[in-house]
Amino acid sequence: MALSEFEVIIVSDGPDEQTHLALISWRKKYPGNFRFLQTATKKGPAAARNMGWLSAKSPLIAFTDDDCIPQKNWLASFLNAYQNDTTVAFTGYTQVPLPMNPTDHALNTKGLEHAEFITANCACTKSALVKIGGFDERFKLAWREDSDLEFKLLKMDIPIIKIHNAHVVHPVRNAPWGVSIKEQKKGIYDALLFKKYPSLYRTKIQRQPLWNYYLINILLIVLLVALINQHKLLIMGAVLLMVILYGNFIYKRLKNSSKSRSHVLEMLYTSILIPTISVYWRIYGAIKYKVFFI
Secondary structure, eight states, rough: OGGGSSSSEEEEEEEEEHHHHHHHHHHHHHHHHEEEESSSSOOOOOHHHHHHHHHOSSEEEOOTTTTTTEOTHHHHHHHHHHOOOOOOOEEEEEEEOOOOOOOOOHHHHHHHGGOOTTSSSEEEHHHHHHHTOOOTOOSSSSSHHHHHHHHHHHHTTTTTEEEEEEEOOOOOOOTTTTTHHGGGHHHHHHHHHHHHHHIIIIIIOOOOOHHHHHHHHHHHHHHHHHHHOOOOHHHHHHHHHHHHHHHHHHHHHTTTTTTOOHHHHHHHHHHHHHHHHHHHHHHHHHHTTOOOOO
């Protein structure tokens, strides 16, 4: 497809003059129908995407992320499948290339290849987006806002058609050491998604609560009480069970990932903290959105 056959809307989540200037420079080399938009303040990807599709002129709108590389026939594949239906959505194939010795973070990103519907590679008619109310802007992070959109489409009986030729490459971003600790905050939005669609959440996202996390935290409390009361048998029992649970968690994270010294140390450190931090944010989300969610 020629550049003149479609419009490209770049939306920045908050003011971003650097990207704006880069786009101006790029347009001088590649003239086309480009627009740059930015939200007044940082509101999250859901709000940015709403700004983008609401300003779009086409009846069919494709979404991708700023770290993705759409392949040559990406838009054409969606367009060829579009039969002028007023309410329909499409999802494509997203490839996540991995390095030789992937980290735990890279393997988690690889999971996007098996996702049913992600905004890194999808298209919706504008009328479908209007009908479902677009993205829920309460999702402030890049987490579960695409599942929320998918669930709204399903609830409104709007078909989601898989287009395998709509191919996007999603490279693994460089992540700082210990990134998995920070990512536990996303659990807040698991609570929100569960409140809105409890049945779909359990069917498509997580079939049961993270019982191993809760058991580890219970054992931590038991251990603390046992230490205060100097109950040696209870201390030994709690420590033994915790070693088993932590050991299993660490083993699963390291089984297929890098065995470099730095990465092993990262997995040891973060695996000890994740169960407690994750439960904290999930409870925080349950309280924030007034839903019983564990």
